[in-house]
Amino acid sequence: MQWYGDISQSERRTLWSCFSGWALDAIDTQVFSLVISALLATWGISKGQAGLIGGATLVAGSLGGLLGGILSDRIGRVRALQLTVVWFSLFTFLSAFAQNFEQLLALKALQGLGFGGEWTAGAVLLSETINARHRGKAMGVVQSAWGFGWGGAVLLYTIVFSWVSPQWAWRVVFALGLLPALLVLYLRRNVEEPPRPKATSAQPGKKPGVFAIAAGIFDRSVVRTTLVGGVIGLGAHGGYHAITTWLPTYLKTERHLSVLGTGGYLAVVIVAFITGCFVSAWLQDRIGRRLNVIFFALCCVVTVNLYVFLPIGDTAMLILSFPLGLFSAGIPATLGALFNELYPQGVRGTGVGFCYNFGRIVSAGFPVLIGHMSGSMPLGAAIGIDAGVAYGLVVIAALLLPETRGRRIDAATASAARGGSSSSADPAPAARG
Template sequence: MSTTPPPSRSLTSDTPPEADEHIADDGPFGWLRALGPQGRRAFAGAFGGYALDSYDYFTLPLSMVALAAYFGLDSGQTGLFTTVTLVVSAVGGAIGGVLADRIGRVRALMITVVTYAVFTVACGFAPTYEWLLVFRALQGLGFGGEWAVGAVLVAEYANSRNRGRTLGAVQSSWAVGWALAAVAYTLVFSFLGDDLAWRVMFWTGALPALLVIWMRRRVHDAPQAAARREQSARKGSFAEIFTRGTAETPGLLRTTVFASLLSTGVQGGYYTLATWVPTYLKTERGLSVVGTGAYLTLLISGAFLGYLAGGHLTDALGRKRTIWLFALLSAICVLTYANIPSGADTLLLVLGFPLGFCMSAIFSGFGSYLSELYPAAVRATGQGFTYNTGRAVGAVFPTLVGFLADGWGVGGALVFGAVGYALAALALLGLPETRGTELR
């Protein structure tokens, strides 16, 4: 069954054929109406895929303390789980991007969802630490490709006026999946012993299979973008995103290098926090399962609103200004959060909201920004490579925290997250502003 309906309009139009060109795209949900019926289904597929991607990812950080006790692991070994996942995700992102440019966005999206679901479930059956590490690495293949493919799918339906808020809304599904994982963690670990609870958490990762069944029938690639991609002889060319170019025809090498550095900085900071905050709250702050869940509620609520607010700001202020703003605010929040004095648990609770808000809002412009930096034939290839290379290199940050935590404490080692945000701010100096770009 084809996932790309035939185009019915001029290929120069930026408006999907399913959408009505005269639909007003103002108001709180104007961006959603403007997508048209097919675009809204694509949005739902990408939103659901990324939410479940997030859910499957967070099954590990939330279960980290139980895993360490079950397998007798130190902080360095547990930190290696995240590093392996993120390093392999770079491979998955590159493969997923190339597939999306060659066989279509929707088909590639379904492959990535099935991959991360299967290997998340497999983690629950791991008999040893080594097997769990292998399964978690393989889960990274699907985890790496899903976001880039889904973001490009929706970006090609959205118009230039509100592409930022549309992709910001897709990005907000990460907080939704995180919240679902936190709820599942609270319930599972409250009613089951730790030795079984961590396995059950991984087994619930089978949920994405239901989404794939729906997507198979209901979601299609944006027709104009698909037709333009099919007409290119260089579609899905990995070498193309590393071309140096000439004075007359600029290449993509500079874009790829600086976009990868940008992703490295932002994700190094983010995954440091996402991986270690649950452990920090439980081991150094002495919170119970329920107490940790309460603190995470504020953090995740801030994250959800941050994604939405960041999406609107990236359309209003521009891609680069928004990322610069939240890089600064995120660094300040990390340093403050990691140095809250002992006993000030109320302050810890209150600061969880702005921490979640800032470290998530910075991601809102990524979907639109990376899509606008590359032409249709290699759009998913470029986005998949740069975003997931950032994940892989940024994985060094949570690993450093893991190895330094034994001496510095988790809270003290979290300051490395601020270094990542500084790197992101510097990387923007080598990239253009793309607000208002038509995806032609």
């Protein structure tokens, strides 16, 4: 963490504001999975209905990420971050007053719009504020906030459900979701908006429309970046969902392992995720974005196939959970820096939002495909094949992009989209971390 002493006070304030927003976002989002049992008992809803709420939240989060990117290009990074934090906090709070399944479904979907937009706005804000030498490390550290928030959700759930009866405890947990909105007060006082380019149109001072901003990422100068970046997002999320959706079912139903439901397993996964983000944060500023993504993608393929083909028991599974969680965290911890460095400032938020969230939406097909494939082959083999295909897409797409480490993104040009070298890349050794 020596690099932390090299950044300015303004950079530190921005770093911690984005870290806090993402951690609080994770608390509000992850707590739902912990209160499902209470909802099943209180309302008598089915597991399928509970799954529909979770799925609707994730899909809305992807749409929110797309909209959040456009919004940050339209009204500014800090204002977009403020709006999205207030949005997801408000609808988490309102979820506490839902009276039936339909109301909770609608409120959680609206909450998802906010948490998806918050990541995009925060990632762009941080990338434009932090020094190019340390951008990868800062983005990786912020990504680790999800793990800390996940742990915070478990702690909050444990405390509230220890003191309040289950039929009311889940409402208390959701009501506390309003607290992240207080972060906006800090943002307004301490975080500065990155400089924006001056208007060069025939009508100086007039902001481009929403549709014009959205269409900008398909301009001829950057469309290649948009398409290749979308494939990386698809592969990264497809591999992750293939593993997290079906691997627990495989290990529990076909391997009959019992450790999956224990607190020890959850603790290992959370710690592994945080560790993976920190390892990726350090590594991507040393070896570059492309090589880092390729390294973690290949490690994910190897680890998941060890899971599904080795005859492992509870202890071995628990040990293997750590490298699997670590490697799966390494890719998303790199994408924030990589995607931001590929786009010019005017469409950066929109481009980052698209590349990251397009993949989240389309990747829903990977778990479905595994379900179909398992009808004609063992479930473990289907998981291994799908994860291999998904992460293979990441490797191929990464090879089609330029290396962006150390790039001064305020001067990023269209040459990045064409796969060539950019004059905005900082060739100095310091830029390599």
